[in-house]
Amino acid sequence: MTDGSADRGPPEGIRTSPGPGSSRGEGWWEALVRACDMLPDGVVVTDAGGRIVHVNAGLEAMSGYGLFDLVGEPVEILVPEAARALHRRQRHRYAARPRMRPMAAGQDLELRRRDGSSLPVDVSLAPLETGEGLLVLAAVRDASHRRRVLDRLRASEARYRSLVEHMPAVTYLVRPDGAVAFISGRVSEVLGYPPEQFEAEPGFWARVLHPEDRGRVCAAWRRAVETRGRFSLEYRCLSRDGRAVWVLDSSVPVTLGGEPFWHGVLVDVTARVRAEEELRRSYELLQRVDAARRGLTTELVAAAEAERIRMAADLHDGPIQRLSATVLRMELATRSTADPALAARLAALTEEARDVIRSLRRVVYEAHPPTLDRHGLGPAIREHLREAAACHGFQVELEDRLEREPSPEARTIAFRLFQEALTNVMKHAGARRVEVRIASREGGVWGMVRDDGVGFHPASAESPMEGPTPGSRAGIGLMRRRAELLGGWLQVRSAPGSGTTVEWWLPVGETSPVGT
């Protein structure tokens, strides 16, 4: 085909010498035709009037036309019908100012094939002045692959954009000096300012920072820039309408086109921060109420204890003293009587009175063991345990690991819990061995009484009643309530046949090291 066109020679009227068969060898036309045929792109050569004077093999292949179908035709034969009029106008404009340039830069051009289908193409134009008129060379390149790639790129950019604009966070790209290169539209919902304002005004970001947080935000940012590290901070911004907006801002350093940036996400966490503040306030209120309640409990315990001590003192100073004096007088009377029967009766009565005194002394002791105040919780428990063991004949083991002496109120309650647990052992367990432990634990005092006695079902044992009723079994329930009133706990573990363990923990108020 190329041969054919070269043979045919250039079109009438534009051919300049040397032409085919010139004495100087190959003419410019033949050279042009040969050059066009060597190009991989399609080439269309038109004259000043837009008539096709030559096409190369590449264009034949692209268009489906043969050379002879096209030569002599207006070049618009290769343009989709809808674009022909426009093409014609642009061709005239080009003829007026011909120069080398891409055709219709930025537009998606198409070549109309012989079968009517279209092929995306890129076209570059070059004028070729000849002595007999202007020729225009159009290099046509199949752009379908490039367009496909471009379309995919556009689609992926659209997807990315949609993602960025729809995610419930602001994304941004800033330079190390804080200048915003990009910020997503959502920023206008969070702070009320349009994204363009951040991008256009250098330092705008710093201006929206809450004055109280500006210092630490700038310091953290400087640190991130210096170390080229991650930036992550929660701080307040001031929105356009003056609201304080809490944001969680975190970004990582990235390099784009050889330049350093920080790519980040900013989330509005105001609701969460407010909820946390609310929670903290409620918690503080709760703690104050709890402290007040504990204070009241402490006072109640102290008052009850004072009452017990007063009662013990009254018993000691009144009935016990008087009974002791009576016993002395009865002993005197026993010794001074000559009647042996009377002496025997008096001696028996005296012994009974002594027994009453012992019982009363026991009540006095139990009401408030003097050791508790004098020597502390450990020694008081040791003393009480020793006496109980002597009476009931079980073996005892005491482990005292108290590091700090509990406050007087906590100490009294701890002693009462121990006392009640041990009384239950004596009343119900039939134990051979009793193990008692006390220790300082988790800022409080912990205690345990374990026996190897008959055991029971704890669930069925505890009285559901609020307070002790004569005859009711209220001991364990009261112990638990006492511990809980002070902010502690009490647990009973038992099963028939496998002994019983009572364990408790009480927070302690002001304490002093054991032994002081």
Ligand SMILES: Nc1ncnc2c1ncn2[C@@H]1O[C@H](COP(=O)(O)OP(=O)(O)OP(=O)(O)O)[C@@H](O)[C@H]1O
């Ligand atoms: N260490 C123990 N070994 C065996 N059974 C026990 C022990 N401790 C308690 N129990 C059982 O649990 C029941 C409830 O004990 P709780 O101390 O509440 O009442 P109580 O001792 O019967 O009466 P109260 O303590 O009011 O004088 C007891 O009646 C007993 O059956």
Ligand SMILES: [Mg+2]
């Ligand atoms: Mg009991």
